[in-house]
Amino acid sequence: MTPRLPPLNAVRAFAAAARHQSFTLAAAELFVTHGAISRQVKALEEFLGVALFERRVRQVSLTAEGQRFFAEVAPALAQIGAAARSLMDDAPARTFTINVRPSFAVRWVIPRLPDFVAQFPGIEPKVVTSTVAPDQASEPFDVAIRRGRNTGWPASVAVQPFLQDEALIVGAPALFATKGVAEPRGLAAHVLLWSRSRPDDWEHWKRQAGMPRLRPASQLQFDHLHFVVQAALDGLGCALVPLSLVAHDMAAGRLLCPLPAVRLPLTRHYYGLAPGAGPEAQCFAQWLQAQMPGDG
Structure with a gap:
């Protein structure tokens, strides 16, 4: 009988955590949350029936069983990747178009695309940014990502729920x-940094925090949220961003x-597949689902 295989996403999360000896660094590498890595590793441990990590305050280390499993798993994952590349290197280019707002493209999609390309090396995504609703797009797309279920989706597009989101205060450590x-x-x-x-x-945040009359030392305005985030990274002020x-x-x-308990709920993200979207776009949709925190 064919042996039952563990979930590949959980194995990838484990391998990243084992390589870094850190759930936080593994989360940064795979562009998921610390909690998602923890859940995936726990699910793998339950599947295998053994503890793979010893968990201490702000530190994890491999158990003897974890070291044994990592020694086998790491080359196996590398072999899977090499096998996929060898098959796809000579294949004709397969492409699809993603329609997305500029800030979400710069701050979410593009940083994560290396992971998609690594998993599907024969597929070439084309990213098109737009601030208009998908039903007003000036050129065809295969996949679109937007906030909200009822905001300008063509009736022919199959819309699926994607990321839950919330806004929080952030700033540079310094x-x-x-x-x-x-x-x-x-x-x-x-x-305070904000976007037009x-x-x-x-x-909305000030009212939720019970400080509707709060007046900052100053304010800086930018056209798009990715400029606001960059300004926060550069230490120009505090940003309220998704x-x-x-x-x-x-x-x-x-x-x-600095205030993790005070968060502003935001409208959920959705993605839509255009009618007749090819297998490349379908692969991207599956990959999007795997990026959701609940799925790791």
Whole structure:
């Protein structure tokens, strides 16, 4: 009888965590959350019936069983990748078009595309950015990603739920080292960064935090959210931005959230497949599903 195989996503998460000896660094490598890595490893341990890591405060290390498993798994994953590349190197180019808003493209899609390309080396994604709704797109697309289920999707497009999201306060570590923010009123000492594409987020956040009359030291405005994130990375001030756009910067320690308990719920992301979307777009849709935190 063919042996039952463990889930490949869980094995990839384990291998990354074993290589780095860190769930946080594994999460940054795979562009998922620390919790997603932890869940995948736990599921793998339950599947195998053994503990793979010893967990300590802010540190993990491989058990003897984990070392044994990693010694076998790492070359096996490399062999799978090499086998896929050898088959696809000489294959004709297979491409598809992704229609996405600029900030989500810069801060979410593009940083994660190396993982997609590594998994599907024969497929060449084409990223087209647009601020208009998918039903107003100026050129055809195979996959579109937008916030909201009922905001300009063509009736012919099959729309699926994607990332849940929320906005939170972030800033460079050096910024909070000099001016700490232990409670919402502490933001009054900071410059607040905001985007014309989401002009009302700060007011909504202040009301939710119980500080509707909060006045900052100053404000800086930008056209798009990815400029706001870059300004925060450069230490220009505090930004209120979707977690989806800064999760990898937070995992890497480039940005900190001083008020993690005060978060602004945002409309969920959806992705849509155009009618007749080919197998390349279908592969991308499956890959998108694997990026969701619940799936790791």
